Amino acid sequence: MYRKTYIEVNLDRLEENIESIIKNHPEYQYYIGVVKGNCYGHGSYLVNSLIKKGVNYLAVSSLEEGIKIRKYHTDIPILWLEPISLDAIEIARKQNITLTISSLAYLENLTKQIKDKKLKMHLKLNTGMNRLGIKDKKDVQKAIGIIQKNYFLEGVYSHFITTGISDKKWDEQLQTFYDLLEGIDLTKIPMIHMGRSLTLVNHPKIDICNGIRLGILMYGFNQSPKKDPSFKGKLRQIKANLRIKKYHISKTTLDTNIKVTPCLSLYSEIMEIQNVKKGENVGYGLSYEAKEDILVAVAPIGYADGLNRKSMGRNVFINGSYYPIIGSVNMGMIQIKVDENVKVGDKVELIGDHVSARYVASYLHTTPYEVLCALEDTIPKKYLYRNEVTYIEE
Ligand SMILES: Cc1ncc(COP(=O)(O)O)c(C=O)c1O
CATH class of the missing domain: 3.20.20.10 (Alanine racemase)
Structure with a gap:
């Protein structure tokens, strides 16, 4: 990996x-x-x-x-x-x-x-x-x-x-x-x-x-x-x-005893940080222009991994804070507007306990089904059991 x-x-x-x-x-x-x-x-x-x-x-x-x-x-x-x-x-x-x-x-x-x-x-x-x-x-x-x-x-x-x-x-x-x-x-x-x-x-x-x-x-x-x-x-x-x-619709129940928790998280890592000056562009096609001097972090995940191209503006979670994806989603990379608390090597949560698939789905006007199934099989998977990695599929 x-x-x-x-x-x-x-x-x-x-x-x-x-x-x-x-x-x-x-x-x-x-x-x-x-x-x-x-x-x-x-x-x-x-x-x-x-x-x-x-x-x-x-x-x-x-x-x-x-x-x-x-x-x-x-x-x-x-x-x-x-x-x-x-x-x-x-x-x-x-x-x-x-x-x-x-x-x-x-x-x-x-x-x-x-x-x-x-x-x-x-x-x-x-x-x-x-x-x-x-x-x-x-x-x-x-x-x-x-x-x-x-x-x-x-x-x-x-x-x-x-x-x-x-x-x-x-x-x-x-x-x-x-x-x-x-x-x-x-x-x-x-x-x-x-x-x-x-x-x-x-x-x-x-x-x-x-x-x-x-x-x-x-x-x-x-x-x-x-x-x-x-x-x-x-x-x-x-x-x-x-x-x-x-319309004589049959009675429904709402079973509140069933307790289920999402079990998939999607992570990436900051691999580079750029100082971007006011007026400079970020990403392809003039999709984003900095309104002030900003820091832009880059993570290796893109639409070839199943990340929706309409993800611009939606949040990811890094070091306890939320940061938006800016610029266009590329084939293999995204750019994130960050601050000085974010460093190269930091973990980026794209889906998980802080960024639910439900949030991502509603941002994209779709369902969690689509958000999850869109993830490409080529993304390596770590399986955790009893808090330890029990298997890695690459
Ligand atoms: C034929 C069939 N059965 C069951 C399911 C599972 O549906 P759900 O994920 O809503 O339980 C699907 C999902 O698409 C389906 O096509």
Whole structure:
């Protein structure tokens, strides 16, 4: 690790998150850890901790991700959340990766190529997102028949597009899920899953589901809206309550017992400091002109690492104080307006306990999901366990 930019993942926190989730929600049989996007930017080494703490299924979005995990974890079942290209079936089969079947035409094609009663499949139902899945009831029945005859139908699932906290869509999607599965003998399907992180926090268990897919919550982000005690917040709540009543939106819960903490930090280091005179420029394209004599520190991190180019103006944390990024974000470097307390070699926190991913996300008008997943796999990762570095991935 010669370049001093790295991600630090606190495995103790991750394990505490899983413990808290499962302790407060022991009602599921399958806790499916969503590890796509390189484990939401955290790197796949943390899979050890997930499994240790009770995650008993994983979900990936590419065969490559599945293969990477399979190298170190031979037993954990892995579900590929997207349809697989027919020429990759053999590899998936050898790697014991569970397939998602999301179209009848695809399934019919597949039967011409391969039949194998051991090949595990989950059928994806389209209940309203219109991304993947079968939405016609007859097609669902037909697909289930084909899979049960030729393969192993291990699961059926769908995906919520809203939180369902004050919207009707969630209820409608759930009803569609029930409708599509009406008349199917669910006792012959070992896994049924529909919920994601916020479903767990905000809704009671869906009776027919025995699995839950956990992403952002495991990584330490409870995205449920917090109670806002301000006048505006109360007004918003009154309006939401009226909507809930008017449209017969199902009651939600707010599980406040689950305690999760973000476990990813992103650090860099000051490698040079420039004295910039009033009127001089900083960075590319005249994006910043000094209004007075200032000190500009340079750190080796840029958009090639996944740092958003719109980060100009957002704060980083150095030696107990906040300093703004100025000038344009470069491919591999940023410039920070500092003071004389900052020296070459000082640590720069770009994401962490003082600069939350939530703050960065709101600065960029996006979500913590995007901020985390944007971090390039090429950034080295230090994994901390019991306050010591237990593994470095370079
Ligand atoms: C199909 C599917 N299930 C589950 C998840 C996990 O969602 P969350 O991170 O909100 O728990 C995702 C995330 O994108 C997803 O696409």
